[in-house]
Amino acid sequence: MRIQPEIRTAAGIVRGRWEDPVAVFRGIPYARPPVGELRFAAPVPPHPWDGVRDALEFGPPVPSAGRATAGADEGSDDWLTLNVWAPDLGAAGLPVMVWIHGGKYLEGTSGNPHHDGATLAGCGAVVVSMNYRVGLEGFAHIAGAPDNRGILDQAAALRWVQDNIAAFGGDPGNVTVFGQSAGAGCIAALLAMPLAAGLFRRAIAQSPPGTFLSRRLAAAVTATIVAELGVRATLDELARIPPRTLIGATDALIRKMPEFVDSWGPMALTPTPFSPVVDGEHLARSPWAALADGAARDIDLLVGHTRDEYRLFDNWFGSEVTDEQVTAALDRLAPAPHGSDGYRAAYADATAGELYEVVNSDWLFRMPCLHLADARHAGNGHAWVYELSWSYHPEQGASHSLDFLLVFGTLDLDEVRGHPAAGPSAAAEAIRVSRHMRTDWLNFATTGDPGWAPYDPHTRSTRVYSAEPVTRPYPEERSRRIWSAHRFDTLDLAT
Numbered sequence: 001m002r003i004q005p006e007i008r009t010a011a012g013i014v015r016g017r018w019e020d021p022v023a024v025f026r027g028i029p030y031a032r033p034p035v036g037e038l039r040f041a042a043p044v045p046p047h048p049w050d051g052v053r054d055a056l057e058f059g060p061p062v063p064s065a066g067r068a069t070a071g072a073d074e075g076s077d078d079w080l081t082l083n084v085w086a087p088d089l090g091a092a093g094l095p096v097m098v099w100i101h102g103g104k105y106l107e108g109t110s111g112n113p114h115h116d117g118a119t120l121a122g123c124g125a126v127v128v129s130m131n132y133r134v135g136l137e138g139f140a141h142i143a144g145a146p147d148n149r150g151i152l153d154q155a156a157a158l159r160w161v162q163d164n165i166a167a168f169g170g171d172p173g174n175v176t177v178f179g180q181s182a183g184a185g186c187i188a189a190l191l192a193m194p195l196a197a198g199l200f201r202r203a204i205a206q207s208p209p210g211t212f213l214s215r216r217l218a219a220a221v222t223a224t225i226v227a228e229l230g231v232r233a234t235l236d237e238l239a240r241i242p243p244r245t246l247i248g249a250t251d252a253l254i255r256k257m258p259e260f261v262d263s264w265g266p267m268a269l270t271p272t273p274f275s276p277v278v279d280g281e282h283l284a285r286s287p288w289a290a291l292a293d294g295a296a297r298d299i300d301l302l303v304g305h306t307r308d309e310y311r312l313f314d315n316w317f318g319s320e321v322t323d324e325q326v327t328a329a330l331d332r333l334a335p336a337p338h339g340s341d342g343y344r345a346a347y348a349d350a351t352a353g354e355l356y357e358v359v360n361s362d363w364l365f366r367m368p369c370l371h372l373a374d375a376r377h378a379g380n381g382h383a384w385v386y387e388l389s390w391s392y393h394p395e396q397g398a399s400h401s402l403d404f405l406l407v408f409g410t411l412d413l414d415e416v417r418g419h420p421a422a423g424p425s426a427a428a429e430a431i432r433v434s435r436h437m438r439t440d441w442l443n444f445a446t447t448g449d450p451g452w453a454p455y456d457p458h459t460r461s462t463r464v465y466s467a468e469p470v471t472r473p474y475p476e477e478r479s480r481r482i483w484s485a486h487r488f489d490t491l492d493l494a495t
Helices: 069-072 118-122 135-139 149-170 182-191 214-225 243-254 257-269 287-292 323-333 337-347 352-378 402-408 413-418 426-447 479-484
Strands: 006-008 012-015 017-019 022-029 052-053 082-085 094-100 126-130 170-180 202-206 300-306 385-389 462-466 470-473
Touching: 006 149, 022 118, 022 149, 052 182, 082 118, 082 149, 082 300, 094 182, 118 126, 118 402, 118 426, 126 149, 126 479, 135 149, 149 170, 149 182, 149 479, 170 182, 170 402, 182 202, 182 287, 202 402, 202 426, 214 243, 214 257, 257 323, 257 462, 287 352, 287 413, 300 352, 300 402, 300 426, 323 352, 323 413, 337 352, 337 479, 352 479, 385 402, 402 426, 413 426, 426 462
Parallel strands: 012 052, 094 126, 094 170, 170 202, 202 300, 300 385, 385 462
Antiparallel strands: 006 012, 017 022, 022 082, 082 126, 462 470
């Protein structure tokens, strides 16, 4: 019988388990529980422990939508934990890949089986994932508390990696952060935050959303959420309210967010009231402005999106979208000077539903990705761009989140085979595309070169993951032209 692995960390010894071909350590604290006096505070290093601590189970999920009672139910508030998959504890200097999960800045847990790092680690990297504060606990603007607490948690986990990952076979000088959706938005923020300097060498941002909020807008959102509870958005008043109550108040706001579009602007049309806050302290500028001015220019960036980003969120998909609804979306989202007419001309053959989906995909995900690469290039850094166009599900298309399932190798192949509209080769294609993406991600993490030419605004070299990946100029040229004069930046109150 194989002896269970034990590793000494700065806080104490942890015992994991061999799950061939990797050693797995789950639920290692990287910060003290953010409760009591530490609630809404910046993370604090964990207390050391004596003896050997079992690291066999994922830590309890952070209270979030659908998980409001997790800490109480599981008898622990040790929410700020991380996990390590290590292919060779006797090795030295393996590349390290640190995953930051998405979830609309509202939800998510590193215990999600779709984020299992075993396959990726088995290919030759030490993989780390983490829980961090989400929702109001992690991202709301609260008077008297630091902003972006969820991102401060991520930085604390990255400092833990710097201090401890060598004992697991990883190279602290070769750390790549990678994340999707809200996780990628956090990575974009980390690139612009001086406190993250030296914590990672490379970054992979998969579908980062274009929503970064001013303090005024973030304060208005929090005030609206807590007003229903009869309190103000201050540290003293909110510290007395249980997380479950605040989650319920947040859910109530989400159901009526479109009512605030005239004052909050288009962020009120997104699925979440939270985003990173440009607070003037830890995050002084939006990522696009910061990168264009040379912030973190020594950090290589791989950034991209799926082709059909918005379809996962499109409540109108499959329904009859009226011209009035499309016009309203175009008026809210399409950039000057092209505006609504630019989209109608560029996508003259599109149905109303297709046009609605395209403009939402562009505003929320696709163009922020491309412009992040443009900003990286303008700041004399290196960027690589990709698009996932492969799918097996004709209705969902190449939807938001499909790319990370392929990278981790956790797409359910039985589901692919069993889908009535999937072609006979869909499962084989899924395996092949998954292998290509995982190999490219690992090559980037190992050497800084994913295998195709870096992006520049003239050639716009893009890796397009179809059934057989190809490298070509950026494929969404019509949208790129419409947005070419736009500058993504901090969103503020409209009135």
